[in-house]
Amino acid sequence: MQEMKTLTGGQALVRLLANYGVDTVFGIPGVHTLELYRGLPGSGIRHVLTRHEQGAGFMADGYARVSGKPGVCFLITGPGVTNAATAIGQAYADSIPMLVISSVNHTASLGKGWGCLHETQDQRAMTAPITAFSAVALTAEDLPELVARAFAVFDSERPRPVHISVPLDVLAAPVARDWSNEVVRRPGRGLANAAALQQAVAKLQGARRPMLIAGGGALQAGAALQALSERLAAPLFTSVAGKGLLPPEAPLNAGSTLCVEPGWQLIAQADVVLAVGTEMADTDYWRERLPLSGELIRIDIDPRKFNDFYPCAVALHGDACETLDALLARLPAQQRDATAAVQAVAALRAAIRQGHAPLQAIHQAILERIAAVLPADAFISTDMTQLAYTGNYAFASRAPRSWLHPTGYGTLGYGLPAGIGAKFGAPARPGLVLVGDGGFLYTAQELATAVEELDSPLVVLLWNNDALGQIRDDMLGLDIEPVGVLPRNPDFAGLGRAFGCTVKQPQSLDELEGDLRAGFGHPGVTLIELKHACAR
Known part of the structure; x- marks a missing residue:
C-alpha cells in the first residue's frame, strides 16, 4: 500500500480553512504563494482570480457583507499586502470580517534587510493598525492557534480583518502532525448584565x-x-x-x-x-x-x-x-x-423628497427607475459617487445586507469588486453596482474577473458626469479654482465590450429602465453607461 504523503504547512492550512467552512478565496497566485496553491485542488475551496490585490480585498469584503461569513484572500509578500492594504483598511473601518493570509520572506531573513524579493522590514507592522490583529506564524504549529483566534474575533468580538503572515519556509516544510481538522469555534457575544x-x-x-x-x-x-x-x-x-x-x-x-x-x-x-x-x-x-x-x-x-x-x-x-x-x-x-x-x-x-437640491432630484429620478425594476432579492454595491451618496438616505432597501457602501474609510474603487465578491457570497442574488466614472477607473480591470467567473446577473451602472463631481463641487463651494477634477475619460462602452460585457448607453430615463430590466434578466455582466445629460 502506498504511504500517504506528509502535508506541507501550506497544504494543511488550506485544509484547515476548508474545515472552518471557507468555500471561496480571492487572490492572484505568485511565486511566494505557490505552497498555498498546492493545497487548493481537492480542498473544496473555490479560487477566484482577481486582477489586482486591492480587488481581492474588496471582493472578500463584498462576500462578507452579503453572506455574513468572513471573506478570505491569499496575498503574496510585500507588494501583494501593500496593494490590498486599502481594502483591509476599508473592512476595518466598517467592521467587516476578513481573513488575509499572506506569505512573508524566509524566517531567517525577517527584519534583516537582505534585499530578498518582495522584502519589507516589518510586514506585520504595516497591517497591525488596520486589523483586529496581525501575526506571523513562525512555525507550522502556530497556524491552528492563529486561525482559531481569527475565528474567535469573527464569532465573538467586533468583526474586523485579521492578517496572518506565513514565512516561505513554514509554508513549504512538512508538518510534524496533521492539525488540519482542529477546528475551534466559540461563537457568541453574550448578554448584557x-x-x-x-x-x-x-x-x-x-x-x-x-x-x-x-x-x-x-x-x-x-x-x-x-x-x-x-x-x-x-x-x-x-x-x-x-x-x-x-x-x-x-x-x-x-x-x-x-x-x-x-x-x-x-x-x-x-x-x-x-x-x-x-x-x-x-x-x-x-x-x-x-x-x-x-x-x-x-x-x-x-x-x-x-x-x-x-x-x-x-x-x-x-x-x-x-x-x-x-x-x-x-x-x-x-x-x-x-x-x-x-x-x-x-x-x-x-421633507426629504421635497427638499432635494437639483442634483439630488436627478439622482432621485434615477433611483426610482432602479427601484421599479430591481429584483426583490437583489443587492446593490456602491462606490464613493454622488449618486450613491443620495441613495444612502433616499433609497429604501428591502432587507439587510442589500446595500454595500464603503462608509468609514470612504475609498474610491470599492463598488465594482465588492459587487463581484458579493455575487460569490450570494450567487442566486442579482447584483447592481453603482459607480461613478472616477471610481470606476480605480478597479475597472476587475470586469475581467466578473466576465470570466459569473453566469448570473450583475449590472454595472456607470454614472458618467465626466468629472470628479463631488470634489469639483467642494472646490467651488470653498471658492477654490477647480484643479484636477475634469479628467479625460476613455471610451467606457468600448472598454466594456473589450472585457466581454453586454453594453448599453441609454439616452433617457425610460431607456435606462428598459436596459436595467434587460440586464437583470441577462446571465452575465451588463455595463450601462448613463451620461449626466441623459438623466435630466
Missing part, C-alpha cells in the same frame, strides 16, 4: 419620545428591532450599514436619514435614544455630532464605544439580538399609541 438591563428598561419605560438607531452590528436583529420600535412607538433610524433592517413600508422606519437636516431635526426631539450596534460616527451622519438632547443607551460588543464621542447613560455590553430580546422580555407587552411617531416619520420622508 441584569442590572444594566433594568436601568435601560426604566429609562425606556419613562421616555416620552424614545427613538432607536441601529447599525451594522444589528443586522441579525431586525425582528427584535421592529418589535421594540412598535412596542415603544419609537421611530427607528439606521446607519448606512444598517439599511433594510425594517421593511420600507413600516410606518416607523425613519431610514438612514441622519445625514440630512430633516433627520437631524427629528432625532433632536428624542428624550431617550437607544443605539444598537452602531459606531455613531460622523461618516454616518455627515456632521461632527448629532443634536442629541436626551439620554443615550447603547448596545455594543465593543466596550470602547461606551465612552467615546457619545458617552452613554446606560451601557449594555453584549450581543444585539440577545440584548434586545432581553429588553423586550422586561418591557410591558402593551404597545403605546404610535400616532404622533408615525406622523413624524411621514413628515420626515416628505
Whole structure:
C-alpha cells in the first residue's frame, strides 16, 4: 500500500480553512504563494482570480457583507499586502470580517534587510493598525492557534480583518502532525448584565419620545428591532450599514436619514435614544455630532464605544439580538399609541423628497427607475459617487445586507469588486453596482474577473458626469479654482465590450429602465453607461 504523503504547512492550512467552512478565496497566485496553491485542488475551496490585490480585498469584503461569513484572500509578500492594504483598511473601518493570509520572506531573513524579493522590514507592522490583529506564524504549529483566534474575533468580538503572515519556509516544510481538522469555534457575544438591563428598561419605560438607531452590528436583529420600535412607538433610524433592517413600508422606519437636516431635526426631539450596534460616527451622519438632547443607551460588543464621542447613560455590553430580546422580555407587552411617531416619520420622508437640491432630484429620478425594476432579492454595491451618496438616505432597501457602501474609510474603487465578491457570497442574488466614472477607473480591470467567473446577473451602472463631481463641487463651494477634477475619460462602452460585457448607453430615463430590466434578466455582466445629460 502506498504511504500517504506528509502535508506541507501550506497544504494543511488550506485544509484547515476548508474545515472552518471557507468555500471561496480571492487572490492572484505568485511565486511566494505557490505552497498555498498546492493545497487548493481537492480542498473544496473555490479560487477566484482577481486582477489586482486591492480587488481581492474588496471582493472578500463584498462576500462578507452579503453572506455574513468572513471573506478570505491569499496575498503574496510585500507588494501583494501593500496593494490590498486599502481594502483591509476599508473592512476595518466598517467592521467587516476578513481573513488575509499572506506569505512573508524566509524566517531567517525577517527584519534583516537582505534585499530578498518582495522584502519589507516589518510586514506585520504595516497591517497591525488596520486589523483586529496581525501575526506571523513562525512555525507550522502556530497556524491552528492563529486561525482559531481569527475565528474567535469573527464569532465573538467586533468583526474586523485579521492578517496572518506565513514565512516561505513554514509554508513549504512538512508538518510534524496533521492539525488540519482542529477546528475551534466559540461563537457568541453574550448578554448584557441584569442590572444594566433594568436601568435601560426604566429609562425606556419613562421616555416620552424614545427613538432607536441601529447599525451594522444589528443586522441579525431586525425582528427584535421592529418589535421594540412598535412596542415603544419609537421611530427607528439606521446607519448606512444598517439599511433594510425594517421593511420600507413600516410606518416607523425613519431610514438612514441622519445625514440630512430633516433627520437631524427629528432625532433632536428624542428624550431617550437607544443605539444598537452602531459606531455613531460622523461618516454616518455627515456632521461632527448629532443634536442629541436626551439620554443615550447603547448596545455594543465593543466596550470602547461606551465612552467615546457619545458617552452613554446606560451601557449594555453584549450581543444585539440577545440584548434586545432581553429588553423586550422586561418591557410591558402593551404597545403605546404610535400616532404622533408615525406622523413624524411621514413628515420626515416628505421633507426629504421635497427638499432635494437639483442634483439630488436627478439622482432621485434615477433611483426610482432602479427601484421599479430591481429584483426583490437583489443587492446593490456602491462606490464613493454622488449618486450613491443620495441613495444612502433616499433609497429604501428591502432587507439587510442589500446595500454595500464603503462608509468609514470612504475609498474610491470599492463598488465594482465588492459587487463581484458579493455575487460569490450570494450567487442566486442579482447584483447592481453603482459607480461613478472616477471610481470606476480605480478597479475597472476587475470586469475581467466578473466576465470570466459569473453566469448570473450583475449590472454595472456607470454614472458618467465626466468629472470628479463631488470634489469639483467642494472646490467651488470653498471658492477654490477647480484643479484636477475634469479628467479625460476613455471610451467606457468600448472598454466594456473589450472585457466581454453586454453594453448599453441609454439616452433617457425610460431607456435606462428598459436596459436595467434587460440586464437583470441577462446571465452575465451588463455595463450601462448613463451620461449626466441623459438623466435630466
